[in-house]
Amino acid sequence: MSPAATAAATSFAAAAATAAPTAPSRGCVRLPFRGGPGAPRRAVASMAVSTPRSAAAASFLERRESERALHFVKYQGLGNDFIMVDNRDSSEPKVTPEEAAKLCDRNFGIGADGVIFVMPGTNGADYTMRIFNSDGSEPEMCGNGVRCFARFIAELENLQGTHSFTIHTGAGLFIPEIQSDGQVKVDMGEPILSGPDIPTKLLATKNKAVVQAELEVEGLTWHVTCVSMGNPHCVTFGAKDLKVDDLKLSEIGPKFEHHQMFPARTNTEFVQVLSRSHLKMRVWERGAGATLACGTGACAVVVAAVLEGGAERKCVVDLPGGPLEIEWREDDNHVYMTGPAEAVFYGSVVH
Numbered sequence: 001m002s003p004a005a006t007a008a009a010t011s012f013a014a015a016a017a018t019a020a021p022t023a024p025s026r027g028c029v030r031l032p033f034r035g036g037p038g039a040p041r042r043a044v045a046s047m048a049v050s051t052p053r054s055a056a057a058a059s060f061l062e063r064r065e066s067e068r069a070l071h072f073v074k075y076q077g078l079g080n081d082f083i084m085v086d087n088r089d090s091s092e093p094k095v096t097p098e099e100a101a102k103l104c105d106r107n108f109g110i111g112a113d114g115v116i117f118v119m120p121g122t123n124g125a126d127y128t129m130r131i132f133n134s135d136g137s138e139p140e141m142c143g144n145g146v147r148c149f150a151r152f153i154a155e156l157e158n159l160q161g162t163h164s165f166t167i168h169t170g171a172g173l174f175i176p177e178i179q180s181d182g183q184v185k186v187d188m189g190e191p192i193l194s195g196p197d198i199p200t201k202l203l204a205t206k207n208k209a210v211v212q213a214e215l216e217v218e219g220l221t222w223h224v225t226c227v228s229m230g231n232p233h234c235v236t237f238g239a240k241d242l243k244v245d246d247l248k249l250s251e252i253g254p255k256f257e258h259h260q261m262f263p264a265r266t267n268t269e270f271v272q273v274l275s276r277s278h279l280k281m282r283v284w285e286r287g288a289g290a291t292l293a294c295g296t297g298a299c300a301v302v303v304a305a306v307l308e309g310g311a312e313r314k315c316v317v318d319l320p321g322g323p324l325e326i327e328w329r330e331d332d333n334h335v336y337m338t339g340p341a342e343a344v345f346y347g348s349v350v351h
């Protein structure tokens with residue numbers, strides 16, 4: 001992130017409430033550190049031909065602020081990006097699933113893989129996290145999202161240094177911890193391996209788990225291992241000599257997502273084993289398509305690799321957006337994920 005971006009991100013809580021728009025687009029999205037001197041000046045010059053500049057700017061601002069303005073901060077974790085909404089004053093999300101889908105559109109909206117709401121805690125947790133995918137569906141959990149959530153909380157509450165929070169989600173309680181280097185480590189809990197609980201209709205092959213089960217997709221037999229990290233994942237190490245870069249993800253991904261064996265649809269990870277502690281994956285996400293990273297997916301991949309006997313319990317998982325450190329501990333059966341999360345820009349949108 002550039003110094004200007006860092007400054008903007010660091011002070012976003014105050015600035016989001018007071019900043020004047022500089023580059024109105026659909027819904028008045030403000031990009032405080034991208035507005036170079038060129039573009040705004042040209043826009044002002046053409047407006048001045050028919051309207052006094054200050055009057056036009058003021059009425060535009062007043063109109064925007066008097067309508068339902070939604071303030072947001074855009075975050076990303078390894079390129080898996082989210083519109084974060086401070087929803088601490090209400091247990092109802094400030095946008096509907098349909099509005100979320102529009103906001104996530106990369107051409108007609110802000111652009112994101114999902115919208116995440118920071119809500120008051122329930123069941124004794126510090127906070128509640130809800131998320132809508134970019135298609136408006138609501139998943140139970142999001143690994144990269146929970147890291148972004150932790151960093152957003154630290155900014156909202158003006159916390160410095162190391163901190164941990166309890167976060168209630170549709171998949172239960174999660175505990176992210178902001179570390180001294182800014183990375184976020186999350187206790188992702190125990191993986192769920194029983195087929196009906198994932199859910200998948202594929203039958204158990206090893207104890208009660210679905211490991212290297214055969215799945216017919218597009219006339220090919222794939223070997224898949226199914227894992228829930230609160231949300232469903234189908235992991236395949238594909239054929240021998242599989243190069244994940246060669247996959248036509250947008251063609252094959254939807255066939256897995258909507259396969260009749262997955263009654264709640266599924267996220268799918270295509271994995272290449274680089275070594276017993278280094279894996280490489282691409283993901284097709286349920287409700288979001290191809291994304292640059294998936295935290296729950298990387299956790300599911302390590303669990304699947306261990307179950308298949310192909311990897312150690314502690315691995316680096318390379319995703320298109322960068323690496324995550326994942327450990328499936330033997331002593332408590334919990335999966336731990338460590339990776340980055342950062343603010344990209346803030347803005348407001350009339351919805």
Ligand SMILES: N[C@@H](CCC[C@H](N)C(=O)O)C(=O)O
Pocket residue numbers: 080133138139140141142143144145231232267285286287288291293294295296297
């Ligand atoms: N990218 C996320 C997962 C988001 C939810 C997923 N699309 C689903 O529907 O389950 C992650 O980092 O875990």
